[in-house]
Amino acid sequence: MSDFGVRTLVFPTDFSECSYHAGRTAAAIAGHFGARLHVLHVDPPVTAPAEPKQLAAAVADLGAGLGIVTATVAGIPARQICAYAGRVSADLIVMGTHGRTGISRAVLGSVSEAVVRSAACPVMTIPAAAPAWVPAPLVEPVLESQCVVCAVHSPDLICEDCRAIIRGEALEHTRSAERPRRVGLLR
Amino acid sequence: MYKRVLVPLDGSEIGESIMPFILQIAGPLDMTVVLVRVLEPPPPMAVEGTRYFVPGDLAELQRDAEDYLAAVAAGLRARGVDVTWETRVGRPDTEILAAARSAGADLIAMSTHGRSGVGRLLFGSVAEQVLRQADVPVFLIRERGAVPAVLRAGAGGRRPRG
Numbered sequence: 400m401s402d403f404g405v406r407t408l409v410f411p412t413d414f415s416e417c418s419y420h421a422g423r424t425a426a427a428i429a430g431h432f433g434a435r436l437h438v439l440h441v442d443p444p445v446t447a448p449a450e451p452k453q454l455a456a457a458v459a460d461l462g463a464g465l466g467i468v469t470a471t472v473a474g475i476p477a478r479q480i481c482a483y484a485g486r487v488s489a490d491l492i493v494m495g496t497h498g499r500t501g502i503s504r505a506v507l508g509s510v511s512e513a514v515v516r517s518a519a520c521p522v523m524t525i526p527a528a529a530p531a532w533v534p535a536p537l538v539e540p541v542l543e544s545q546c547v548v549c550a551v552h553s554p555d556l557i558c559e560d561c562r563a564i565i566r567g568e569a570l571e572h573t574r575s576a577e578r579p580r581r582v583g584l585l586r
Numbered sequence: 587m588y589k590r591v592l593v594p595l596d597g598s599e600i601g602e603s604i605m606p607f608i609l610q611i612a613g614p615l616d617m618t619v620v621l622v623r624v625l626e627p628p629p630p631m632a633v634e635g636t637r638y639f640v641p642g643d644l645a646e647l648q649r650d651a652e653d654y655l656a657a658v659a660a661g662l663r664a665r666g667v668d669v670t671w672e673t674r675v676g677r678p679d680t681e682i683l684a685a686a687r688s689a690g691a692d693l694i695a696m697s698t699h700g701r702s703g704v705g706r707l708l709f710g711s712v713a714e715q716v717l718r719q720a721d722v723p724v725f726l727i728r729e730r731g732a733v734p735a736v737l738r739a740g741a742g743g744r745r746p747r748g
Contacts, residue, residue, distance in 0.1 A: 404610065424723065496717065512714055515698065521607065521727040524717050 405432040409489040411439045411480045411514075412457050414449065417527035419460065421495035424525050426461040428493060435466040439483050441476040448473065477513030485519055492522045588723075590618045592691035594682045594716075597623065597654055603697045603729040609665060612695070620689045621659055621671035623651045624681040648673060679715035686722060695725040 410425035412418040422438070429436040438458050442448040454469050461467065468487075472479045484492050496511045515522045545551065546558035548565075557565070591612050595601045612619055628642025655671040662669045670689075674681040686694055698713035717724045 509718070512717065515714065515717060515726050515728065516711075518728060521725060523723055523725045524720075525723045526721050 405429075405434045405490045407437065407487055407489045407491075408432075408434045409437045409439055409480070409484045409487065409492045411441060411476070411483075411492065411494050411510075412454075413440070413476075413510075414453050414457060415495070415497070417495035417497055417525070419457070419495075420527055421493055421525040422457065422461055424523075425493035426465060428491070428523075429465055430462075434490070435468060436461070437468045437470060437483070437487055437489065439469075439480065440471045441479040442471065442473040443476055444474065476510045477517065480510070480514050481518045489520050491520060492518055494522065494524060496524045496526050588615070588617055588693040590620060590689060590691045591693040591695050591725075592620045592622060592682070592686045592689055594622050594624065594678070594685070594694070594696045594712075595655070595658065596678075596712075597651070600697055600699050600729040602658075604695055604727055607695055607725065607727060608662065608667065612667065616668070617693075619662060619667055619669040620685070620691060621655050621669060622682065622685040622689075623655055623671075623673050624678045624685075625651055625673060625675045626678070627675060644675065648675075678712045679719065682712070682716050683719055686720065691722060693723050693725060694720055695727075697727040697729050699729065 405428065408425060408429045410422055412422060425436060428434070438454065438461070440449055440454050440457075449471070451471070454471060458467055458469055470483065472483060480492065480494075483489075492514060494511050494514065496509065511522070511524045515524070544554060544556070546553040546555070546561055548557055548561040551558050551560075553559070555562075591608070593604055593608060595604075608619055611617075625644065625647050627644050628647065630639040630641045632639055651673045655673065659669045659671045672685065672689075674685055682694070682696075685691075694716060696713055696716065698711060713724075713726055717726065
């Protein structure tokens with residue numbers, strides 16, 4: 400069974416609402432696994448190329464503290480996305496789906512479907528309706544703690560007094576448990 | 587955080603190629619794994635030389651699927667993954683989506699046979715149908731170079747019942 404970890408993540412964006420949505424999930428996953436996030440934009444043929452500041456804005460939305468690489472390539476989106484993922488040996492592609500069906504899907508095609516069909520790595524598709532992936536917050540250590548035995552204010556789980564009592568009781572117990580055995584040995 | 591991941595399995599090795607993901611992502615992230623296997627009712631068969639038809643044996647398929655899912659679930663449980671399973675009867679894509687809804691899954695993880703060209707036209711792709719209709723994220727692994735069990739010499743498509 401091969402190892403599956405996420406070290407390099409590719410997030411292709413067309414600057415649409417649904418890829419914005421997918422970007423948040425991509426950033427959360429990258430953050431969770433400490434993966435490098437490649438934000439890729441593909442300029443489709445015929446259309447005017449996107450302005451560089453659009454990509455910069457899309458990256459700025461993803462939040463700080465991530466290793467982000469941006470790239471813009473021109474060509475057929477699905478093919479370029481797969482080629483790029485192959486070049487950076489991506490472990491995962493996270494992308495949004497417009498969820499087109501019927502005629503618009505037949506005419507416009509679905510980039511995500513084409514990517515799924517030819518990508519060498521796993522692909523995660525995020526529908527526009529799906530809630531963004533938010534990692535569970537880390538549990539912060541409670542600063543104001545109480546002793547679990549007597550509920551007195553204490554930085555320790557069990558306060559000093561209670562610990563002494565417990566220790567004393569434990570000692571008493573072992574002593575009483577050991578005594579008859581020793582007597583037995585002496586006889 | 588994703589809480590419940592639906593994993594559709596079709597009993598093939600390709601279907602099982604999603605397992606590394608489950609073990610290394612879903613397990614450590616404390617996701618509950620819901621395995622589902624969708625059975626397509628077998629078509630009735632004509633008894634040769636007669637006018638009689640024998641209905642397909644769904645119960646047998648059901649038993650096979652249950653054995654299979656129970657075995658996979660036991661394997662996952664042994665590795666500390668929280669797992670449940672169910673079988674459904676119907677069209678794979680609709681049943682997978684229905685299972686995701688009824689289980690309250692917030693992620694669907696599956697592998698795809700990655701058919702293209704004629705194969706895709708003939709058989710379609712369940713994964714693609716799911717991906718198109720799902721309203722939750724879909725995690726897809728495409729098994730490249732895996733030979734479907736039915737095409738392998740000397741190996742039946744069905745796995746032995748255990």
